Amino acid sequence: MPEYQLYCFAQSGNAYRAALMLNLIGADWQPIFVDFFKGETRTAEYRSTVNEMGEAPVLVHGAKKLSQSGVILTYLAELSGKFLPRGDDRLDALRWIIFDNQKLNGSLASYRYLHSLAKPPGHPAVMEFLKGRIDNALGILDKRLANRAYVLGPEPTIADLSLVGYLYYPPEEFGFDIAAEHKNIGAWLNGIKALPGWAHPYDLMPGYPLPS
Amino acid sequence: MPEYQLYCFAQSGNAYRAALMLNLIGADWQPIFVDFFKGETRTAEYRSTVNEMGEAPVLVHGAKKLSQSGVILTYLAELSGKFLPRGDDRLDALRWIIFDNQKLNGSLASYRYLHSLAKPPGHPAVMEFLKGRIDNALGILDKRLANRAYVLGPEPTIADLSLVGYLYYPPEEFGFDIAAEHKNIGAWLNGIKALPGWAHPYDLMPGYPLPS
Numbered sequence: 001m002p003e004y005q006l007y008c009f010a011q012s013g014n015a016y017r018a019a020l021m022l023n024l025i026g027a028d029w030q031p032i033f034v035d036f037f038k039g040e041t042r043t044a045e046y047r048s049t050v051n052e053m054g055e056a057p058v059l060v061h062g063a064k065k066l067s068q069s070g071v072i073l074t075y076l077a078e079l080s081g082k083f084l085p086r087g088d089d090r091l092d093a094l095r096w097i098i099f100d101n102q103k104l105n106g107s108l109a110s111y112r113y114l115h116s117l118a119k120p121p122g123h124p125a126v127m128e129f130l131k132g133r134i135d136n137a138l139g140i141l142d143k144r145l146a147n148r149a150y151v152l153g154p155e156p157t158i159a160d161l162s163l164v165g166y167l168y169y170p171p172e173e174f175g176f177d178i179a180a181e182h183k184n185i186g187a188w189l190n191g192i193k194a195l196p197g198w199a200h201p202y203d204l205m206p207g208y209p210l211p212s
Numbered sequence: 213m214p215e216y217q218l219y220c221f222a223q224s225g226n227a228y229r230a231a232l233m234l235n236l237i238g239a240d241w242q243p244i245f246v247d248f249f250k251g252e253t254r255t256a257e258y259r260s261t262v263n264e265m266g267e268a269p270v271l272v273h274g275a276k277k278l279s280q281s282g283v284i285l286t287y288l289a290e291l292s293g294k295f296l297p298r299g300d301d302r303l304d305a306l307r308w309i310i311f312d313n314q315k316l317n318g319s320l321a322s323y324r325y326l327h328s329l330a331k332p333p334g335h336p337a338v339m340e341f342l343k344g345r346i347d348n349a350l351g352i353l354d355k356r357l358a359n360r361a362y363v364l365g366p367e368p369t370i371a372d373l374s375l376v377g378y379l380y381y382p383p384e385e386f387g388f389d390i391a392a393e394h395k396n397i398g399a400w401l402n403g404i405k406a407l408p409g410w411a412h413p414y415d416l417m418p419g420y421p422l423p424s
Contacts, residue, residue, distance in 0.1 A: 053311055053352055068307040075303060091287060094306075095280040099265055101314040123337035140265055 004029035007050060007058040009036050010208035011117065013105055013166030015057035016201040017069040018076075021161050023204060024197040025080045032060075033206040037117075069165070070097040073158040085157045096151050096159040104137035105165040108174070112166060116173045138182055145184035149191060156192060164192055168200055216241035219262060219270040221248050222420035223329065225317055225378030227269035228413040229281040230288075233373050235416060236409040237292045244272075245418040249329075281377070282309040285370040297369045308363050308371040316349035317377040320386070324378060328385045350394055357396035361403060368404060376404055380412055 004022060008015035008031050015034075022029040034040050034056045041047075041054045051058045051067045059066045059075070066072050077084040085093035100106070111130040114122025122130075141163065144151060151159045167189055171177040179186035192198065202208040216234060220227035220243050227246075234241040246252050246268045253259075253266045263270050263279045271278045271287070278284050289296040297305035312318070323342040326334025334342075353375065356363060363371045379401055383389040391398035404410065414420040 052356065053307075053315075054348070066303065066307075068310045070310045071303050071307045074306065091278065091283050094286065095265075095278075095283045098280045098282045098310060098313050101310050102318045103265075106314045106318065123335075123341070125335035125337040126341045129335070129338045129341075136266070144264065 002028045002030045003061070005032050005060040006030070007032045007034050007056050007060075008205045009034045009056060010202050010205040011210070012036065012056050012205070013109055013169065013201065014055065014069050015205060016168075017162050017165050018057040018059055018072040019201070019204045020164070020198070021073055021076050021083065021158070023199055024161070024195055025076060025082045026197060027076070027080075031204075031206050035207075037210060070094075070101060070162060073097070073161055077158045083156060083158045083161060085152060085159065089152050089157065092152055093157050093159040097162045099137070099140075100159075100162045100165065103133060104141060104163065105167075107133040107137065108166045112169065112173050115175050138178060138185065142182040142184045145188050150188065156195065160188070160192060164189065168193075214240045214242045215273065217244050217272040218242070219244045219246050219268050219272075220417045221246045221268060222414050222417040223422070224248065224268050224417070225321055225381065225413065226267065226281050227417060228380075229374050229377050230269040230271055230284040231413070231416045232376070232410070233285055233288050233295065233370070235411055236373070236407055237288060237294045238409060239288070239292075243416075243418050247419075249422060282306075282313060282374060285309070285373055289370045295368060295370045295373060297364060297371065301364050301369065304364055305369050305371040309374045311349070311352075312371075312374045312377065315345060316353060316375065317379075319345040319349065320378045324381065324385050327387050350390065350397065354394040354396045357400045362400065368407065372400070372404060376401065380405075 004027055006015070006018055006022060006029055008019055019031065036056065041051070041056060047054050053067060055067060057067070057069055057072060059072045066075055073083075107130045111127065111134060114127060114130070148154075150156045151163060167178055167185070171180075179189055216239055218227070218230055218234060218241055220231055231243065248268065253263070253268060259266050265279060267279060269279070269281055269284060271284045278287055319342045323339065323346060326339060326342075360366070362368045363375060379390055379397070383392075391401055
């Protein structure tokens with residue numbers, strides 16, 4: 001059996017962060033498919049045996065079971081020494097990981113779901129509320145990347161791998177083109193895409209395309 | 213000059229986490245009032261000199277300037293040794309802090325703002341969207357606290373101090389009573405309230421009441 005198991009599904013940018021990290025560090029891992037769209041994460045069984053928070057991803061490593069992508073990224077970086085922020089950068093990476101979860105991909109995930117996956121799609125007022133938050137957060141990230149190759153400086157860290165969570169999904173799933181509208185973000189996404197081991201979420205995790 | 217300065221304002225549960233921690237560890241600190249309701253955090257000056265993310269709180273400690281309450285809590289716990297999660301609890305605390313920022317207080321802060329502070333108040337569809345997320349997150353936390361005094365076990369940690377962020381504000385500011393509707397959360401809030409140095413956000417930070 002591979003060393004790591006990751007509960008995930010192709011449409012989850014939250015899970016993608018963990019899957020991408022595993023691939024980039026060359027870990028021996030396998031996905032365990034979570035049937036989110038059939039409600040698996042909302043079942044009592046999933047909540048009692050996999051994750052009380054009712055979310056993916058969950059990383060299994062021997063007797064350890066870790067949830068929240070920010071925790072999984074931290075755990076794998078400390079174990080492998082790769083993408084690990086050092087010194088004062090440790091707390092700076094955490095700052096961007098929390099910002100990402102709350103403000104950027106936290107809003108983007110809901111927006112994309114309500115735009116292209118939910119039936120019926122989201123109410124226009126909800127979309128407008130989320131879009132305001134997304135635009136603010138993307139503006140902050142784009143400005144940050146104006147004079148840096150990666151979020152903390154010249155080398156990529158887990159802060160970057162968190163922030164790319166939903167950003168490689170196709171523009172039509174959002175109804176707007178993040179990379180085209182934010183040039184610094186676009187260049188940074190290309191930089192991460194060039195790292196050995198990078199793969200698109202739809203190629204890295206099971207469940208794409210959705211059954212029609 | 214006191215050892216710590218905290219950019220904060222009374223209505224911010226995000227800032228409250230940091231202010232409460234400072235008080236509970238007996239730190240020598242003073243608040244710096246942020247005039248959020250006059251748009252201070254959205255100004256170019258605030259973003260260039262205080263916090264590029266346009267948020268409070270920001271902790272100043274000598275030459276260090278830290279933002280994101282989860283980062284500030286981690287920093288102060290490591291420096292003081294108080295409310296510090298140890299061993300495997302370190303990543304478990306981080307799990308709850310990220311969950312809190314993304315799912316619980318992340319949604320609750322917007323809901324309260326749109327319910328009782330914004331003019332005009334939020335669109336009913338947005339309120340319903342946020343309320344669904346809040347109810348889910350409160351349910352998860354209440355279940356977690358069914359057989360534990362604090363989120364990680366018998367002792368309070370920074371995970372608890374993050375999660376209480378918006379939970380001591382009066383029920384009328386939300387339009388529902390969190391402690392009354394979730395008995396385990398209510399008992400846990402009373403436990404934290406009994407810690408030496410606890411104070412209500414409106415007593416601990418400047419700017420309450422708002423000028424009419």
